[in-house]
Amino acid sequence: MQLSYSAAEQAFREEVRAFLRTDLPDDIRKKVLTNRPLAKDDIVRWTRILHARGWGAPNWPAEHGGTGWTPVQSYIFTDEAALAGAPEPIAFGVRMVAPVLLAYGTDEQKDRYLPRILSGDDWWCQGYSEPGAGSDLASLTTSAVRDGDVFVVSGQKIWTTYAQHADMMFCLVRTDPEARKQRGISFLLIDMRSPGITVRPIITLDGKHEVNEVFLDGVRVPASNLVGELHRGWDCAKYLLRHERFSTGMIGQIQRNLAQLVEFAAARPGPGGPLGEDLSFCERIARIGIEVDALEYTLLRALSEADGGGDVGTMASLFKIRSCQLLQQVSELRMDALGSDALAYPSEAREPEWRSGSVLPDDAPAQVANYLNLRKLTIYGGSEEVQKNILAKTELHL
Known part of the structure; x- marks a missing residue:
């Protein structure tokens, strides 16, 4: 199309x-x-x-x-x-904390952090989820107590992507434990080199160190690192999540992976010839291709509205759901194409210099790793169920 x-x-x-x-x-x-x-x-x-x-x-x-x-x-x-x-x-700087600073930050915060985000001098991570506060993020318990011109922060964050590399973390903390959940939260910028911060790796299904636990034990954060109003950090959080979810980059990634799959299937032996000539397999590829085209058309309509000053609103949830599903579906179809070759997966196979030394295609383990890693898509940034609830409430008024 x-x-x-x-x-x-x-x-x-x-x-x-x-x-x-x-x-x-x-x-x-x-x-x-x-x-x-x-x-x-x-x-x-x-x-x-x-x-x-x-x-x-x-x-x-x-x-x-x-x-x-x-x-x-x-x-x-x-x-x-x-x-x-x-x-x-990496979205945490350019696409997530930066829009929050532009909307809610002080001039001093913008002057200090925005140029360093642009230049790549600061690597950011996101301190949102906790062991007891994932989809129900407003249940977070990490506390920040004011002590003169600093906040003293204590608690734990989890699934913190690339915290092992981060210079800075934007973090949701509870500053008023007596207020109702959303009203007692504030948005702080925390230097990851501060005393009292411990980062521990969580190794994911593909054997990769991408996410972490972050422990904060009496971390002292300058009060000038508060973004927006005290106890009103939930406003910043909601604003940021819209930017996190409304990503247009996945369509190109889906199209690229689908094209690679077509090329792979053309050379892959199937039951009666190349897998790329198997009608059933070709139909499954075509169905995904049609869905991708439909999503791209929908996205461009939303972008045209945004270009005219319109608000994409809850369309972010729709794109989050559908693009993640399609990216997973392409990876699942690649696993089907690999067949039994997808079963053997040494974690070191993702390294650039790895070679199978066997009849396995050299890229098979990397494709398996990609499949395993993409299981996260329909969970992170607000699970698929949460996104559907948002759409049901705002669009269907349920």
């Missing part, structure tokens, strides 16, 4: 493609296209390349270092970047 873009948008797409051909490092591109793990340095290097071009923050206003692109231009960029094998920028 061919989408229609204006001449200016097509010219912009060609500009993006030319930039990705010349400026995206080949070693990073190869890792992304083969599902190999990226090092922190890979992400920082790509962040600085984008920053040098002035393309590091598509969703920021131009006066703060953003691109000034239209929503459709931003989509074209993320789509082409995903198709080309560019890493998705």
Whole structure:
């Protein structure tokens, strides 16, 4: 299905493609296209390349270092970047805490943190979930007690992605234990090098160290690091979650993975010839392709509304649900294509230099790792059930 873009948008797409051909490092591109793990340095290097071009923050206003692109231009960029094998920028800085600072931060906070996010000098992580507060985030118990010009923070956060790399954490803390749940929460910026912070790894199904437990034991945080009003951090949290969920980058990733699957199936032996000629398998690929096209059309309609000053509102929940489901479905179909080759999975197989030394396709373990890692998509950032409840309440008035 061919989408229609204006001449200016097509010219912009060609500009993006030319930039990705010349400026995206080949070693990073190869890792992304083969599902190999990226090092922190890979992400920082790509962040600085984008920053040098002035393309590091598509969703920021131009006066703060953003691109000034239209929503459709931003989509074209993320789509082409995903198709080309560019890493998705770590969202915690550019796409999550930065919009909160722009909306709720002081001038001093903006001047201090926004340039360092753009340049890649600060790596951020998100201190939201706790062992007893996941989908019901407002049940969090990590406390922050005012002591003169600082807050003293104690508690535990969990599933904290890339905390092992982070310089800073934006954190939800309870500052008024007597108030009703949402009213007693504040939004703090915490230096991860502060005394009293302990980071412990959680190894995920694919053998990867991506998420962590973070323990805060009497961590002293300057009161100037409070974002927004005291006890009103839930407003910041809701605002941030909308930016977290409304990501346009997944469509390009789905399209890239689907194209790789088609290529793989064409060379993969099936029951009566190449798997790519099996009608049943081809039908399953086609169904996903149609769903991706439909989601892309829906997204572009929403972006057109946003370009005209409209509010995408709860569409963020719809895109979060459907894009995550489709990305998982493509990975599941890849597992079916691998068949018994998907059963053997040594965790070290994700390393770039690994070779199977057997009849297994060299990329099989990396594909299995990708499949296992993608199980998280319908849980993190608000589970699929939570997103459906949001849609039911706001759109169906149930």
